[in-house]
Amino acid sequence: MKSWLTTTDHKRIGLLYFFTAFAFFLIGGIEALVIRAQLAQPNGHLVTAETYNQLFTMHGTTMVFLALMPLSASFFNYIVPLQIGARDVAFPRLNAFSYWVFLLGGLFLNASWFVGPLFHAGVLNVAPDGGWFGYANLTERQFSPGPNIDFWLLGLQILGISSLAAGFNFIVTILNLRAPGMRMMRVPAFTWMTLVTQFLVITAFPVITVALAFLMFDRFFGTHFYVSQAGATPILWQHLFWLFGHPEVYILILPAMGIVSEVLPTFARKPLFGYTVVVYSGILIGFMGWGVWSHHMFSVGLGPIADSVFSATTMLIAVPTGVKIFNWIATLWGGDIRGTTALHFAVGFIAMFIIGGLSGVTHASPPADLQQTDTYYVVAHIHYVLFGGTIMGLFAGIYYWWPKMTGRLLSEALGKWHFWLQFVGMNLAFFPMHLIGLLGMPRRIYTYSPELGVSDLNLLSTIGAFLIALSILVFVVNIVRTRRRGQRAGNDPWGGATLEWSISSPPPVYNFSVIPTVANRLPRWKTEHHEPMRDPPGTPPAPIHVPGGSWWPMLAALGLPILALAPLTHTLWIAFVGVAVLLAGIYLWAFEPFDV
Amino acid sequence: MTTHGTHTSLGLDSRKMAFWAFIGSECLLFTSLISTYLVYKGRSVVGPYPHEILNIPFTSVSTFDLLMSSLMMVLALAAVQRGDMKWGKIWLFCTALLGLVFLGGQVIEFTEFVHKGLTLQTNLFGCTFFVLTGTHGAHVTVGVLWLLTLWVRALQGKLTSANAMTVEITGLYWHFVDVVWIVIFTVVYLIQ
């Protein structure tokens, strides 16, 4: 127990990330199920308007910040150091800090469901309710007097710190801890996409930090950053939010694209087609992702010139994305494709992401988007890219790397059930939403009139959502079953080309008994140019020093939610406690002897 | 935290690299703040307005002070790298002291503004000005704490030329805070 709390081992932290994020995914999913149950019929009254608003806000926020990002992070943690032949990440304790901040931030946000009575309100009353992009000025104290928005903005502020810390850590890890011979153009595609993602993180998060800080000042100290009566404009929030928000969606998709780029070659037994192009297009997507944010604001009235410019830049992103897709198909082409569950999910990713991408292109055309924005058509788009894309990709990664992470193979039979249920379920749940939106149903409404003529489609969608839930249950059964009865994995159940497969599953604490020297991009494969490398010996030739654990990252992390309690409860002294804890953690951490 | 200090793929110090990435990230933080200041410039519906209140001579002195602290900082680093801990200590202390002087100046400035009727809540100028310069001030505060920590460690004899990298990184932070001020001084104070 203690060893898990103080761990600085990237593999353990990876597992902690996985199970925590998966729990949040279930919570976000349950929120979605309640949403779907409410909307199964017109004039539904399962939940009140106020509860519904909290549900979709927390659903979006949870899925984005507490489920998908940290699920990706669990692979960054577990896999990246293994893929580059490192003993750990560059800053193991900072890594632990990131995890604890994430956990505490997530708990802080979700605590809002239950702590209503402390704020003289009921349970299920004070959770955030301004939508996941929390548009000002609805979020100002004047229009949202309760603590709901406070929970949201403080929680996001905490989570941002976690992501930023991880961002610096992984950039340095990938740039600086590669095994000898592993030049940048030999780095596996997943690690490459991780690197691009982290650059997006460290540049995008400061912007939302500032946006949230303004909101915080407005709510707690009476400033007027988003108050039009004072001469300001609430549109500033939208710019700052989407300056962050659009890079954020690529933060969510790029890791999944990286996973797919690993899974396809392994199961087609063919190198990734156009590796260099795939890597560069990933970089390009990340880069271009910075120039398109106003496509979320076509209805704001930015003027025809701005609309045209942002429309064009947005459409351009289809080019590098398409390039990736074509290269993936070309990877399969001429291969010897083994239909494992991981491959199913990777192919599912491609098939579904195309739909989401193409609806994205219809959004990118402002006059068309004016009929689509803020309707279920957008909800369809986001779930095709986020669920059809990211979640599918992450499941591909889970089935692919689970044996590495636990030493046991997930059941393929259950895996196929999981995949097909999820595939059918998601299309049933999200495809009708295109039509629902075009037929005039706005998003974020807790009820709709039967006159709209979308009741049947909504029912269909709800049925699909419950099918997805069923598929997730199958997955849960699969991991529980695998714990005891799963087939042993050995070092390399799939015949992978990259370094993580050269060591035992799960790997020893020190990862590599001898740090491998890398001579090419596919070290463990035989190609026309080279023979496979020799895997490191099972036991290290000399004892390897492994750093012990540390309590201080957790202590420092604890300072943050305490600090956040101060504004939430309007109590100054708590702020001093928070700062004291934070500083204590940092000082103890900085002066603790810790050698790697 | 000397992680893999000896063997890195780029032959660069990991902490220093992380710090440069951090500074890159901070660029976007300050850009967001400065952009907001600029966007809202001249949009306050009530006074006081910048030209009525900003004290250029006073702030010029603060700017000079911060520039000099940067000089002290590089001198401190050079001394530590030479192994000259005597001067290392002196320069470190001077850097921190000048940082404190800057903060003192900011306290005086803020108090004066409040007396003249400009608070956080008064108008958009107040909001954007105090939050921007306040964020910078918070960075200076962290820097001063950090410098003083190093100075105390040096007094205890625990900071030696072996820790030159620590001092160098502190310096990176300190100079960055200085260049941010260079921009703020121009954009907020001189371009009214």
Next chain:
Amino acid sequence: MNEHSHPAAGVYLRVAAVLVILTVLEVGVFYVPAFHPVLVPVLLVLSAVKFTLVVMFYMHLKADSRVFTFLFGAPLLLAAVVMVALLFLLLGALTLRGAAGAG
């Protein structure tokens, strides 16, 4: 590690002198009415020079690894572009609104 590439104290002092002179110039320009038409560009250039001097010499970017230049320079460039874009979008939206819609 790379002490040799670090400039000596003399260089630091000279840079400091230039920084001070530039600051004096900035404030001077601010007070000379003749400069008012070109105040903004002049000030921007002067402060950019100061910025560059500190980064190049005090932060040793001039002599240090290109990796650091990239880690700092890329976000800085991005930041600059973002700032310009924001100014266009928001100032345009706030002041030209009437004109845009009146047609």
Next chain:
Amino acid sequence: MRKRFWVLTAALAGSGCGGPFPQSALHPHSDFARASDVLFTDIFWWAAAVFVVVEALLVVALIRFRHREGRPAPTPTHGHTLMEIAWTLAPAVILVFVAVPTVRTIFATAGGAPADAVKVQVIGHQWWWEFKYPDLALTTANEMHVPVGKPVRVAITSADVIHSFWVPPLGGKRDAIPGQTNYIAFQADSEGDYSGQCAEFCGASHANMRLRVVVESDSEFGRWATVQLAGPAAPTPRTAAERGKAVFARSACIGCHTIQGVSPGVIGPNLTHVGGRTTIASGLFPNDSAHLARWIADAPSLKPGALMTRMQPPLTDADIAALVAYLQSLK
């Protein structure tokens, strides 16, 4: 299969005249809506083509190259420059065909309108719509009337938070933003009663912030305007309506509602001609006695968060009945 379903339903929506899908964006009834629709259809077919081609390639690859015993190990191809160029250029070219009409339509639908257009000012409130006709000097709420076949320019703003004005059959939405005015322009091409809805999340009753646009002939529009311009109907002496007027005048109503010559409130909708509307509470309920009575007694129970609070002290049933009679008399 999925696509066929789409096309089928889209066709369904297109053929049924307004009927089953009153808020459909696929069934345009103005030049603005038609421009968006034409563009969308155009992009949709491009997207459909890309979809079919790419998914087909994927499926063919999966079937042709699935694992079979005895298949020789694949040759390790690493890439192909010409192909890379080809599949970079092909999407780029398609996008040109999407981007050019897009930009053209953006400028064509930028909200410009001839000087003689009917001008309507739309003000979003939590959670109802206020409509002002500056040229006609009249104010109404929740039901907007415009003449058919005439250019209409709508100026949109908000009194509190951000809303979005959206009547799909007449065209795309524009946000109602406090401190800013946005414009759309359209020319309705057939008479009818179109429904719309606030499309930007604006708090508790965002779902209940609906509206209607009545597109009518020029003469009917003129008649409507004349009625709106007149003062409120005077209730017949010694009827419930007259008692209602008295109740209104001594209750909190006057603080929030305007009835010309009776009360000046501006927090809620103008009630001068409320009896002439077909719905109340921004398109939520039919304007009948039962709903009016329940609304007056306890609006928030019908519409979560409604800023028309329960009257304190509560009105008696008789008072409410009188108020209903009065409001219904205000045709």
